[in-house]
C-alpha cells in the first residue's frame with residue numbers, strides 16, 4: 001500500500017474546496033484514514049473476524065464504499081465459506097482503479113482467497129444480489145441523508161437469514177456536552193497523530209458539507225425502520241463506532 005503521508009491540508013488555502021475522493025486523496029488515503037479515525041485498523045481487521053461468523057455458503061459479501069479495499073482484503077483473509085464471492089463497490093474511479101491493483105497484489109501473495117470483483121458504481125442505484133455479509137465502513141455518512149433509509153432497506157432485503165450488516169460511522173451526539181467532549185478528544189487524537197491546527201481546521205471545512213454523521217439513536221431507529229431485527233454496537237473509540245445489524 002502507498003506510504004505517502006497525508007499533507008493535503010497543510011498549506012493555507014484561500015478557499016477550502018469540498019472534500020472528494022479524487023486522485024490526490026487516493027495517494028494518501030491509507031495514511032489519512034489511519035491518522036483520522038480512532039480504532040480504524042482494529043475495526044477493519046475485526047470486520048473480517050465478524051464476517052467469518054455470518055458468511056453463508058454460496059452468497060455474496062459486499063464491501064460498499066470500498067475505497068482501497070482494506071475491508072475487502074480483511075474479508076478475504078478471514079472468510080473461508082464455500083462458494084462466497086466478495087464484491088467491492090465504490091463510485092470513485094480513482095479509488096476503484098487503485099483498489100484493483102492492491103487486490104491483484106493480495107492475490108499474488110496468498111493462495112485460496114475468495115474470488116473478488118471491484119465495481120465502479122453508485123451504491124444507492126445498485127441492485128443487490130443475495131448476500132450474507134454487507135460491510136459499510138464509514139460510507140453511509142457520505143450518502144445523502146434523504147436516501148439513507150432506502151439504501152438500508154435494500155440491504156436488509158438482500159441479506160439472507162443468518163447474515164449481517166456491519167456498519168461503521170462517525171457519530172454525532174444528541175447531548176451537547178458529550179458531543180463537545182468527544183469532538184475535542186477526536187481533535188486531540190488527530191493532533192497526537194501529527195496533524196497541525198491548520199490541517200485539522202481545513203479538513204473540517206472540507207468535509208462539513210459532504211459528510212453528515214448521525215447519532216447512535218438515529219442509526220438504531222433507521223435500521224429498525226429498514227427492517228433490521230437487532231442492532232448491536234460492537235466497537236466504539238471516541239466518536240467512531242461500528243454496529244452489527246441483524247436481518
Ligand SMILES: C[S@@+](CC[C@H](N)C(=O)[O-])C[C@H]1O[C@@H](n2cnc3c(N)ncnc32)[C@H](O)[C@@H]1O
Pocket residue numbers: 021033044064065066067068069070071089090091092095121122123124136137138139142143
Ligand atoms: C471513508 S471512505 C470508506 C473507507 C473504506 N470503507 C475503508 O474501510 O477503508 C468512503 C468511500 O465511500 C465512497 N462513496 C461515497 N458515496 C458513494 C456512493 N454513492 N456509491 C459508492 N461509493 C460511494 C467514496 O468514494 C469513498 O471511497
Ligand SMILES: O=C(O)C(=O)C[C@]1(C(=O)O)C=C[C@@H](O)C=C1
Pocket residue numbers: 032033036037138170203204207211
Ligand atoms: O472526521 C474526520 O475528521 C475525518 O477525517 C473522518 C473521515 C471519515 O470518517 O471517513 C473523513 C474523511 C476521510 O475519508 C477520512 C476520515
